[in-house]
Amino acid sequence: MADIQLKDLVKSYGPTEVLHHIEGDINDGEFIVIVGPSGCGKSTLLRMVAGLESVTSGEISIGGRRVNELEPSARDIAMVFQNYALYPHMSVRQNMAYGLKIRKLPKDEINRRVEEAAEILEIKQYLDRKPRQLSGGQRQRVAMGRAIVRDPQVFLFDEPLSNLDAKLRVQMRLEIRKLQQRLGVTSIYVTHDQVEAMTLGDRLMVLNGGYVEQFGTPIELYDRPASVFVAGFIGSPAMNFFPAELSGGQAALPGGGVLPVASAHSGTATLGLRPEHLMQDPAGPIAIEVELLEQLGANTLIHGRLPGTDLSITASVPGHANDGTGSIRRFSVAPELTHLFDPATGKRLED
Numbered sequence: 577m578a579d580i581q582l583k584d585l586v587k588s589y590g591p592t593e594v595l596h597h598i599e600g601d602i603n604d605g606e607f608i609v610i611v612g613p614s615g616c617g618k619s620t621l622l623r624m625v626a627g628l629e630s631v632t633s634g635e636i637s638i639g640g641r642r643v644n645e646l647e648p649s650a651r652d653i654a655m656v657f658q659n660y661a662l663y664p665h666m667s668v669r670q671n672m673a674y675g676l677k678i679r680k681l682p683k684d685e686i687n688r689r690v691e692e693a694a695e696i697l698e699i700k701q702y703l704d705r706k707p708r709q710l711s712g713g714q715r716q717r718v719a720m721g722r723a724i725v726r727d728p729q730v731f732l733f734d735e736p737l738s739n740l741d742a743k744l745r746v747q748m749r750l751e752i753r754k755l756q757q758r759l760g761v762t763s764i765y766v767t768h769d770q771v772e773a774m775t776l777g778d779r780l781m782v783l784n785g786g787y788v789e790q791f792g793t794p795i796e797l798y799d800r801p802a803s804v805f806v807a808g809f810i811g812s813p814a815m816n817f818f819p820a821e822l823s824g825g826q827a828a829l830p831g832g833g834v835l836p837v838a839s840a841h842s843g844t845a846t847l848g849l850r851p852e853h854l855m856q857d858p859a860g861p862i863a864i865e866v867e868l869l870e871q872l873g874a875n876t877l878i879h880g881r882l883p884g885t886d887l888s889i890t891a892s893v894p895g896h897a898n899d900g901t902g903s904i905r906r907f908s909v910a911p912e913l914t915h916l917f918d919p920a921t922g923k924r925l926e927d
């Protein structure tokens with residue numbers, strides 16, 4: 577078991593800095609998800625922790641020990657990748673045992689660990705098969721098994737589920753979570769998928785262009801996003817944003833409509849409203865000119881515009897709806913569920 581500290585971590589390739597002064601303390605046994613769009617530096621950061629990329633400046637420590645100069649093999653970590661990287665000519669058993677054999681563990685000990693991991697992952701009946709005789713989900717389990725048998729201090733995952741179909745991905749993500757809770761091994765998991773991040777992580781580190789936008793629990797990120805970027809990234813369907821004029825605890829929307837907000841700020845701000853927080857209210861201040869309905873069964877997404885503007889807005893209402901194009905629906909939002917951001921910096925305005 578180990579905690580991990582990232583201190584003022586910078587990564588440059590030649591003159592280009594791709595990770596900028598990353599700070600993060602990860603507790604022993606925690607499951608951390610690094611999430612952000614493609615190219616934001618997730619894999620680079622994970623590979624630095626693994627020792628597969630050098631550190632340009634700053635420090636990484638694992639279990640209180642500086643590891644910057646340590647070889648990957650000396651860091652006591654195990655990594656699971658997107659392409660499972662199984663040896664095709666070896667059986668599942670041999671694939672799982674390989675790393676332990678290299679490290680010259682006694683044969684009994686290797687067998688015991690492989691059997692135990694296979695039991696946990698429910699792949700005992702496949703131990704003598706070759707990888708090509710397995711489904712994608714089973715192969716992913718073998719790749720996890722290979723990490724588990726090493727009994728490492730830290731698990732690192734780089735988008736391990738992105739090759740699986742949607743249904744299997746949901747199932748495997750629950751299994752990974754259960755497994756991590758059972759083993760209690762400190763884990764860092766990289767994904768571009770915000771739903772995967774929200775469901776897996778004790779805490780999420782949201783990366784954008786090599787900067788940490790926010791590091792917090794899923795609920796902190798959802799309830800109090802630190803920036804427009806986090807607000808738009810976390811939550812589905814995405815938050816609506818409008819330019820608004822603030823004064824006297826109220827926000828005036830383009831095209832009319834004034835709603836109460838929990839803020840004493842004045843001047844122009846970016847107002848954020850989550851689709852699921854728009855409450856149907858015939859006397860409400862927010863009007864939607866309906867353009868399109870998405871009927872999802874349990875709820876309906878109403879897509880439209882603020883009347884008289886070209887600003888899009890989406891509301892999520894429970895149950896079914898059958899509004900025609902061009903009809904007007906009205907909504908209100910509880911003041912404490914409104915979000916306000918500085919239009920220049922994109923940062924959250926404190927209440």
Ligand SMILES: Nc1ncnc2c1ncn2[C@@H]1O[C@H](COP(=O)(O)OP(=O)(O)O)[C@@H](O)[C@H]1O
Nearest residue numbers: 589594612613614615616617618619620621766
């Ligand atoms: N070996 C490399 N040489 C130069 N630039 C790189 C190298 N590896 C990654 N990068 C750049 O670093 C940035 C972050 O990449 P990466 O960590 O792979 O992003 P992510 O995993 O979030 O998609 C990208 O702009 C990428 O082009």
Ligand SMILES: [Mg+2]
Nearest residue numbers: 615618619620
């Ligand atoms: Mg990547």
